Amino acid sequence: GENVEQHPSTLSVQEGDSAVIKCTYSDSASNYFPWYKQELGKRPQLIIDIRSNVGEKKDQRIAVTLNKTAKHFSLHITETQPEDSAVYFCAALLYSGGGADGLTFGKGTHLIIQP
Amino acid sequence: DTGVSQDPRHKITKRGQNVTFRCDPISEHNRLYWYRQTLGQGPEFLTYFQNEAQLEKSRLLSDRFSAERPKGSFSTLEIQRTEQGDSAMYLCASSWGIRADTQYFGPGTRLTVL
Numbered sequence: 001g002e003n004v005e006q007h008p009s010t011l012s013v014q015e016g017d018s019a020v021i022k023c024t025y026s027d028s029a030s031n032y033f034p035w036y037k038q039e040l041g042k043r044p045q046l047i048i049d050i051r052s053n054v055g056e057k058k059d060q061r062i063a064v065t066l067n068k069t070a071k072h073f074s075l076h077i078t079e080t081q082p083e084d085s086a087v088y089f090c091a092a093l094l095y096s097g098g099g100a101d102g103l104t105f106g107k108g109t110h111l112i113i114q115p
Numbered sequence: 116d117t118g119v120s121q122d123p124r125h126k127i128t129k130r131g132q133n134v135t136f137r138c139d140p141i142s143e144h145n146r147l148y149w150y151r152q153t154l155g156q157g158p159e160f161l162t163y164f165q166n167e168a169q170l171e172k173s174r175l176l177s178d179r180f181s182a183e184r185p186k187g188s189f190s191t192l193e194i195q196r197t198e199q200g201d202s203a204m205y206l207c208a209s210s211w212g213i214r215a216d217t218q219y220f221g222p223g224t225r226l227t228v229l
Contacts, residue, residue: 043119043223103160104160
């Protein structure tokens with residue numbers, strides 16, 4: 001089955017600086033890669049996703065890059081703000097159209113924005 | 116709130132008791148997923164429904180766990196003879212249509228087994 005590794009486990013950055021979180025996956029057939037943000041005691045919220053037919057996707061201060069050859073993908077947050085502080089999870093999925101297995105998640109990165 | 120809802124939000128039970136959780140997906144979402152999340156970990160996939168059919172079960176889903184989605188709308192997850200190791204957050208997610216890979220999560224049910 002799929003295995004997703006996520007690094008770092010904790011990331012502390014100064015407000016206004018950029019943050020980068022990296023994930024690798026094991027199943028080359030995986031084709032969908034979402035990122036979720038989870039604040040303490042709350043549900044995981046989808047913040048951005050990318051499918052294997054593109055290499056990069058951007059939404060305001062958030063961007064995701066995908067390298068299918070190396071089987072890794074990264075989340076980039078620019079101009080970080082205090083409200084970006086949370087745990088971020090990457091995930092991978094092999095979606096075939098006829099059905100979908102569950103997402104395989106990384107262990108999460110606790111992002112701390114220092115004022 | 117038209118998002119995924121779960122009930123109860125918290126459940127405390129004694130070891131050996133049975134518990135049942137409910138998930139109401141986003142209206143018209145035909146796919147429903149159950150995950151389990153323990154402290155400091157990412158969610159782990161348990162099982163998946165497309166309409167009322169249970170199509171996938173993780174090996175994490177022991178025979179003490181059973182899930183149903185009888186009318187293709189809400190779903191229930193039952194744990195029989197609970198063990199302390201079952202203590203976790205149980206999350207439900209739903210998706211639909213062309214973007215069926217995009218899953219939206221509920222707030223979860225936090226289970227504590229004493």
